[in-house]
Amino acid sequence: MTSTGAGAAAIVVDDIRKSYGDLKAVDGVSFTVGHGEFFGILGPNGAGKTTALEIMEGLREPDSGSVRLLGESPFPRKPALLPRIGVQLQASAFFDRLTAREQLETFSALYGVGAGRVDEMLELVGLTEKAGTREDKLSGGQRQRLSIACALAHDPDVVFLDEPTAALDPQARRNLWDVLRVIRERGKTIVYTTHYLDEAEILCDRVAIMDQGRVLAMDTPTALVRGLDAPTRITLERGTLTAADAAGLPGADEVGEDEQSLVLTTRTPAPLLAALAERGTLDGLQVRTATLEDVFLQLTGREYRA
């Protein structure tokens, strides 16, 4: 726990609103983020995630509502808060012509901390071997990781990351997930935005799903998915079992067929999977449970499109 006291929240967002002309970018958003929590703000493009994040960081003033960040109002900027928060800068905010190491040294100096953590930060984000490479010669994923390292240079308590995995290839995204997990293990409070629901489901302790400026749902990903009470779909390659046999298995609620596959729908997957295993039909079997995309569909009536 930090100096805000045991049990106190790291961030309290209370009914914030922000309009641009007639557009309600953030339309009455409230939530609390606990110390050490990895909190995700999710939603499609234009949902209001960045605006909400910038209000939390103190970069933008809300039209109404309030934010307490580590017990302080972040807007207007509080010098006392700055050493305690890390904000990931967009890659374009790097200094020209500096190597990865020099970027980190410069950020450390700006924060008034020594360069003692630079090697550790390079190691944390997997850039030790690129320390001497100029930032404009790094890949997109490497630049993202460097920008996260710069946000951590002064060892802040709370880290804000705006779409850190956007525009990365799948491998680079996964590498970055490992970095985010390590930051979380170090006890940092992380607030991040993403339009990748699958990723948030894996990484976040809790998520707020936003759409059109509002929070539609907020909870742990597991609780949100469980709340759907959606069935599990088990797909078998066609020919492994007849539809009639499948319908007689314990737990098989519905059986459907198409040219390639047999699809069993169940609310009790364990006995059904056990029965399928007994019949030696597990080869090529796929199990699909509900995801946050299904939660979004239920909440909005629309398919999720990032």
Ligand SMILES: Nc1ncnc2c1ncn2[C@@H]1O[C@H](COP(=O)(O)OP(=O)(O)OP(=O)(O)O)[C@@H](O)[C@H]1O
């Ligand atoms: N400075 C601004 N002036 C006018 N409109 C803005 C401004 N900033 C954001 N908006 C609009 O407010 C809405 C919310 O934008 P915001 O960037 O917060 O959404 P987002 O969920 O972060 O989307 P994205 O994933 O595309 O970044 C959008 O419709 C956007 O066009």
